[in-house]
Amino acid sequence: MISKTKLNQLKGYSQKKVRAETGCFWVKGWRSLEEACKASVSFEIVLVTEGLEEGSSFRGKSWEMICTRAKEVLEVTESEMKKITSNTTPPGISALVSWTPEKFEMSFGSLKGRQQLIVAVDRISEPGNLGTIIRTCDWFGVDGLLVGSGSVELTNPKVVRSTMGSLFHFPIFTEVDLQESVRDLKGSGFTAYGAALGENRCLYDTVWANKALLVIGSEAWGIDSDLFSELEGIRIPGYGKSESLNAGVATGVFLSTIRQSFSVR
Numbered sequence: 448m449i450s451k452t453k454l455n456q457l458k459g460y461s462q463k464k465v466r467a468e469t470g471c472f473w474v475k476g477w478r479s480l481e482e483a484c485k486a487s488v489s490f491e492i493v494l495v496t497e498g499l500e501e502g503s504s505f506r507g508k509s510w511e512m513i514c515t516r517a518k519e520v521l522e523v524t525e526s527e528m529k530k531i532t533s534n535t536t537p538p539g540i541s542a543l544v545s546w547t548p549e550k551f552e553m554s555f556g557s558l559k560g561r562q563q564l565i566v567a568v569d570r571i572s573e574p575g576n577l578g579t580i581i582r583t584c585d586w587f588g589v590d591g592l593l594v595g596s597g598s599v600e601l602t603n604p605k606v607v608r609s610t611m612g613s614l615f616h617f618p619i620f621t622e623v624d625l626q627e628s629v630r631d632l633k634g635s636g637f638t639a640y641g642a643a644l645g646e647n648r649c650l651y652d653t654v655w656a657n658k659a660l661l662v663i664g665s666e667a668w669g670i671d672s673d674l675f676s677e678l679e680g681i682r683i684p685g686y687g688k689s690e691s692l693n694a695g696v697a698t699g700v701f702l703s704t705i706r707q708s709f710s711v712r
Contacts, residue, residue, distance in 0.1 A: 449523060454530065457492070460543060461533045463600060471545050472602035473531075475538040477506050482612025483544060484512045490542040493517040494532075496525050499539055517542065533604065548594075548601050548621040562709045563658045565632065566702070567593035567625055569674060570665040571694060574599050578609025579695030580663065585613035587702040592617070595625040625662070629677045632660050639678045641670050642697055647680030650701060655708045661701055666694050 459465040466472045528537040566589050571577045584592050601621050629639050638656035642663050664670035683700050
């Protein structure tokens with residue numbers, strides 16, 4: 448049992464304002480914590496529900512790894528875990544992580560390899576979509592993700608949960624001025640493409656540049672018109688009656704096609 452004061456303090460990290468001020472947020476579940484450990488992320492506090500070590504889902508080796516990276520380990524009830532992490536189904540184990548996304552100051556000109564692939568997202572407001580995009584970029588080995596201003600914050604609990612640990616695997620830059628960044632990258636030899644509907648070029652007929660920047664817009668508004676003027680519009684052909692694709696699904700279709708194009712060169 449933890450004190451009421453401690454309980455309220457830990458509950459605070461579920462609030463956007465507190466996360467922004469402290470740089471701390473909750474990472475929940477074994478898999479995400481294992482990935483955070485592999486990325487050498489340290490934990491301010493690890494919470495475990497009572498009886499976790501006796502449960503069938505307990506992972507002994509992971510527990511040892513997590514404990515070595517934790518400043519403090521607290522045992523709580525399921526009710527307390529639910530209140531602290533705002534989960535209707537308590538995850539059993541959670542950690543308060545102090546981690547700050549990178550600022551877009553790194554030069555992508557330093558990237559090695561003939562083929563380079565960067566993704567940028569413009570005003571993605573749905574947490575699950577951003578988390579899926581991050582996980583998809585990780586799967587396809589994207590060199591970096593630029594999250595434009597106006598998108599949901601990276602430490603939103605639904606974003607963190609849906610990345611399944613991919614949040615810690617590759618460079619992600621937040622609050623990026625996409626128009627300026629696109630111009631900078633084009634000046635460094637990148638060709639900039641934008642996912643679009645309408646009469647734009649079909650992605651299956653596109654010869655993708657070896658240094659490719661792909662911009663994905665929100666499902667509600669698409670890509671900002673000023674930003675889109677800097678891009679080559681590319682569409683995914685549709686064969687049914689749906690108006691558009693989910694942003695995360697569209698990202699996967701584009702990246703699969705681009706990677707296949709890269710692999711045959």
